[in-house]
Amino acid sequence: MPPCDFVPEKYESYPYERMLKIRRQYTSPSLTTYYKKPLLLHQGHMQWLFDHEGRRYLDLFAGIATVGVGHCHPKVxxxxxxxxxxxxxxxxxxxxxxxxxxxxxxxxxxxxxxxxxxxxxxxxxxxxxxxxxxxxxxxxxxxxxxxxxxxxxxxxxxxxxxxxxxxxxxxxxxxxxxxxxxxxxxxxxxxxxxxxxxxxxxxxxxxxxxxxxxxxxxxxxxxxxxxxxxxxxxxxxxxxxxxxxxxxxxxxxxxxxxxxxxxxxxxxxxxxxxxxxxxxxxxxxxxxxxxxxxxxxxxxxxxxxxxxxxxxxxxxxxxxxxxxxxxxxxxxxxxxxxxxxxxxxxxxxxxxDGLQKNCEAVGTHLLREFAKLRDEFEIVGDVRGKGLMIGIQMVKNKESRQPLPAEEISEIFEDCKDMGLLFGKGGTHFQTFRIKPPLCITKEDADFAVDVFHTALTRHKKRTAAAK
The missing domain is CATH 3.40.640.10 (Type I PLP-dependent aspartate aminotransferase-like (Major domain))
Known part of the structure; x- marks a missing residue:
């Protein structure tokens, strides 16, 4: 993971299990969460998010394409x-x-x-x-x-x-x-x-x-x-x-x-x-x-x-x-x-901060690197987008273009989170990974994201082979 010199404050609110209980008991069930064990986020700094245990994540979803200039940008x-x-x-x-x-x-x-x-x-x-x-x-x-x-x-x-x-x-x-x-x-x-x-x-x-x-x-x-x-x-x-x-x-x-x-x-x-x-x-x-x-x-x-x-x-x-x-x-x-x-x-x-220019440079690099994974893995059907608005559509195979089953997409999604990478899901069948990070991410961050995704796809390939 790329270095970050920011040190988050110590988490001092309710324990995780109490937070989860409150969420399930009092929050509308329409407000779903990502991941089998939902993240309890505590602090953010530019392209990084930190959970209640101090673990760091590269945020490639930015609050659904919202945090453009970075979490808690000092000027803002x-x-x-x-x-x-x-x-x-x-x-x-x-x-x-x-x-x-x-x-x-x-x-x-x-x-x-x-x-x-x-x-x-x-x-x-x-x-x-x-x-x-x-x-x-x-x-x-x-x-x-x-x-x-x-x-x-x-x-x-x-x-x-x-x-x-x-x-x-x-x-x-x-x-x-x-x-x-x-x-x-x-x-x-x-x-x-x-x-x-x-x-x-x-x-x-x-x-x-x-x-x-x-x-x-x-x-x-x-x-x-x-x-x-x-x-x-x-x-x-x-x-x-x-x-x-x-x-x-x-x-x-x-x-x-x-x-x-x-x-x-x-x-x-x-x-x-x-x-x-x-x-x-x-x-x-x-x-x-x-x-x-x-x-x-x-x-x-x-x-x-x-x-x-x-x-x-x-x-x-x-x-x-x-x-x-x-x-x-x-x-x-x-x-x-x-x-x-x-x-x-x-x-x-x-x-x-020159963020539009950075968006074009880093986004183009990221798109081309993800496209290499499309060429390597049969389940990566399409890589598309401009700048830092990117979609990776997952398929059963490139010929049929049928959506990869939801449980398989979830496994890849969980693996990436466990390795410190967060992104979203979209499409009619939630078959597309949505990558829309803060515009301040670096080429080093992009390379880390590609490496993590490559590892997650490799693990999926091994799981599929073992199940046959």
């Missing part, structure tokens, strides 16, 4: 501590320096005409508001999303969240339709020249540089949805530049640009859900949509915006924002002084 921590002694909260009915300063700083990072900001508390709330804006502005109702998309758990956003595990058995999302996901690994079309990534799928295809036949076929499916599932006028289309919860799924190059044009022809607005892709995580650009050569009508963001502080935002055009004035939308905590100070410090840390 200092800014928050200073503001705590000045003013915790006042609603947006008053002005305070932090919200005006932050508004100017954040909106300067987006292209014209995306210059009007509305701060909220979570990504679900931001996407919910974006859907409201789209409907009010266009005076249309239907909204389209991708199958496999995740946009939140509110009654509105559940309609465009299209992963069964995240839906409830109750009415939700009226007026929401989903369309075929242009997935070049799992879908019917796509192959080795289709996506914007340092690593391509091993599937063969008939595409050539500058001409993606898979993109054209998926666009035909999108047109079919427009022709059959919605009225001739729609409110909008929402998409993640790279799908997060579904396992870092990327679309064919050029797809999103053509889809946006088709939506605009139907009178709709285009919403880019940057909750996981924003703030430099894709490396090549600050915002995921920039990698597709598009400018959305509405952008939503959360997670990395506050490095773990509960905040989110919607940024749009003035005329779309103006549609909200028909009523009186209000958010008690949106844009409070603490949130804005933390958000501002996060932007400073990204720039001053």
């Amino acid at each position: 921590t200092a800014a928050a501590q200073k503001q705590l002694g000045r003013l915790w909260h006042t609603a947006s009915v008053y002005m305070h320096p932090a919200i005006q300063e932050y508004t100017e700083k954040l909106t300067s990072l987006l292209p014209d005409p995306l210059k009007v900001l509305y701060i909220t508390n979570s990504g679900s709330e931001a996407n919910d508001l974006a859907m409201v804006m789209a409907r009010l502005y266009t005076r249309n109702f239907d909204i389209i999303g991708f199958r496999g998309g995740y946009h939140g758990g509110s009654p509105y956003t559940m309609g465009v969240t299209s992963i069964g595990n995240y839906k409830q058995v109750l009415p939700h999302g009226s007026g929401c339709q989903t369309t075929m996901l242009p997935d070049v690994f799992n879908g019917p079309w796509g192959g080795s020249q289709c996506r914007d990534s340092p690593v391509q799928t091993i599937r063969k295809c008939s595409c050539s540089p500058g001409s993606c036949h898979a993109k054209d076929r998926y666009i035909e499916q999108f047109k079919d949805t427009l022709d059959t599932c919605v009225p001739k006028k729609i409110a909008g289309f929402i998409a993640e530049p790279i799908q997060g919860v579904n396992g870092t799924v990327q679309y064919p190059v050029g797809f999103l640009k053509e889809a946006f044009e088709l939506v605009h022809e139907r009178g709709g607005v285009c919403i880019a859900d940057e909750v996981q892709t924003g703030f430099g995580r894709t490396g090549s650009h600050f915002w995921g949509f920039e990698g597709h050569g598009v400018v959305p009508d509405i952008v939503t963001m959360a997670k990395g915006i506050g490095n773990g502080f509960p905040m989110a935002a919607v940024i749009t055009k003035a005329e779309i924002a103006g549609s909200l004035a028909q009523g009186l939308p209000f958010n008690t905590f949106g844009g409070n002084p603490m949130a804005c100070i933390v958000g501002s410090a996060v932007l400073d840390a990204i720039e001053e």
Whole structure:
């Protein structure tokens, strides 16, 4: 494990077993935990987490792609501590320096005409508001999303969240339709020249540089949805530049640009859900949509915006924002002084620490090293992503692309944890390992992660051979 000179404080709270009992007795059963023996985390420092026994872990999940600049980043921590002694909260009915300063700083990072900001508390709330804006502005109702998309758990956003595990058995999302996901690994079309990534799928295809036949076929499916599932006028289309919860799924190059044009022809607005892709995580650009050569009508963001502080935002055009004035939308905590100070410090840390550049360099290295494991192990079906947004899809074999059984994935997951490596799981069947670490990880950290994963895969191979 790479060295770390940080020494965590001694854990002094309840014993582990009492904590576990409280969790099981009083916490909603919907809030599941990872691992057979859930981790009791005590402290964090940049890319590292420490449990109650002082054991150190390399965090490659970052609170679900949230801790962008690092756990307890000194600049962000200092800014928050200073503001705590000045003013915790006042609603947006008053002005305070932090919200005006932050508004100017954040909106300067987006292209014209995306210059009007509305701060909220979570990504679900931001996407919910974006859907409201789209409907009010266009005076249309239907909204389209991708199958496999995740946009939140509110009654509105559940309609465009299209992963069964995240839906409830109750009415939700009226007026929401989903369309075929242009997935070049799992879908019917796509192959080795289709996506914007340092690593391509091993599937063969008939595409050539500058001409993606898979993109054209998926666009035909999108047109079919427009022709059959919605009225001739729609409110909008929402998409993640790279799908997060579904396992870092990327679309064919050029797809999103053509889809946006088709939506605009139907009178709709285009919403880019940057909750996981924003703030430099894709490396090549600050915002995921920039990698597709598009400018959305509405952008939503959360997670990395506050490095773990509960905040989110919607940024749009003035005329779309103006549609909200028909009523009186209000958010008690949106844009409070603490949130804005933390958000501002996060932007400073990204720039001053060179995190976007680091994300591209380390992420590209990590992707290429993981791709070597794909070539070595039959159960590693696909390695994909950009920057430090990476997915490793596990399969029974590369020919069938069927998901590796859950119990086998869990064994690999546990082995990695026991060796000091934490990452997440995603995909329709939780068959994809999600790697979205703090953007401050180093090449040495990346090499450690690859070595641990290699060891875990080797152990799995031996277990499988012994069972035959």
